[in-house]
Amino acid sequence: MDLNPVLADTAYGEQSPLPSWSYMRDLKEQYDVSTVLRAAGALSLLYLDRSPKELMTLIRRLSQEAVDDFYQRHLQLQKIYQESWEIPKPRVLSYQELLQECQSRPDFAAVLAQIEQEGQESLKNGASYQEITIGNIQKILDFHDRKEALVIIAIAPPYYPSVNCRRLAESGIDIEKLISLYRDYLADTAGCRLNVEEFFMGICDISYCSLEKPLADYEQLLESMAVPRNLYSIDFPKIAAINVPGINLGPWGKDLHQLTERVFEKDMLETIPNFLLYLLENIAAIRLAER
Structure with a gap:
């Protein structure tokens, strides 16, 4: 994603800056030598001509290509070292899709309401929208509670539509x-x-x-925003x-x-x-x- 020219946009003879990670780190609460279970990043993206829907589709495709490449290399290494650990193929989900997978459980509505309430308190205490977004996704993943590799794509405020x-x-x-x-x-x-x-x-x-x-393109974007309205x-x-x-x-x-x-x-x-x-x-x- 970082500095990927595929994500650059052009219109009226001008080109947007290449996207860059403004935040990227593992989500360990303390330092140790264990394997990182989760990591998060915030990508700053400026667009000129594409629609929000087109951008989300493109980011999802690039993410899927990356995890597919990782999975193939994992399988190749297993052959080289004669290992047979089976892991599910990593999936890429939007935040909305992650919520949909949780909705079948009867206690999800109450859990989501609690998460949103905690997000409101965090904002009052000075947390940024970026921090609340990452925190909310982590809490939903805790509730999701499946042992598989996932990439969750979400929108973090603020959002400024491109206009000419x-x-x-x-x-x-x-x-x-x-x-x-x-x-x-x-x-x-x-x-x-x-x-x-x-x-x-x-x-x-x-x-x-x-x-x-x-x-409809803009309203769909709000559905992948991981902070309550x-x-x-x-x-x-x-x-x-x-x-x-x-x-x-x-x-x-x-x-x-x-x-x-x-x-x-x-x-x-x-x-x-x-x-x-x-x-x-x-x-x-x-x-x-x-x-």
């Missing part, structure tokens, strides 16, 4: 005209040249202004109903989200605010023609 307003249907705004309006304004009033980036390669609240893909939830139907195109008109700055973050004062206090007023005065010029 060029792809929005019925937005009412001609994006090319808006860009031209801004470019001409900067050239005429500030002597500046506009640099257009199709995507902000980070997280931004503009992600919650509209949805590009079918609503009372702790973290996204109202995708409302976002789809808003359907507002968003553009980040940021001032020139440096060291975003760092202690040394700063912005160019003139941009912050003059250029950007004045353009927003100019935009309101000329909003009719960037509207799409009525069909």
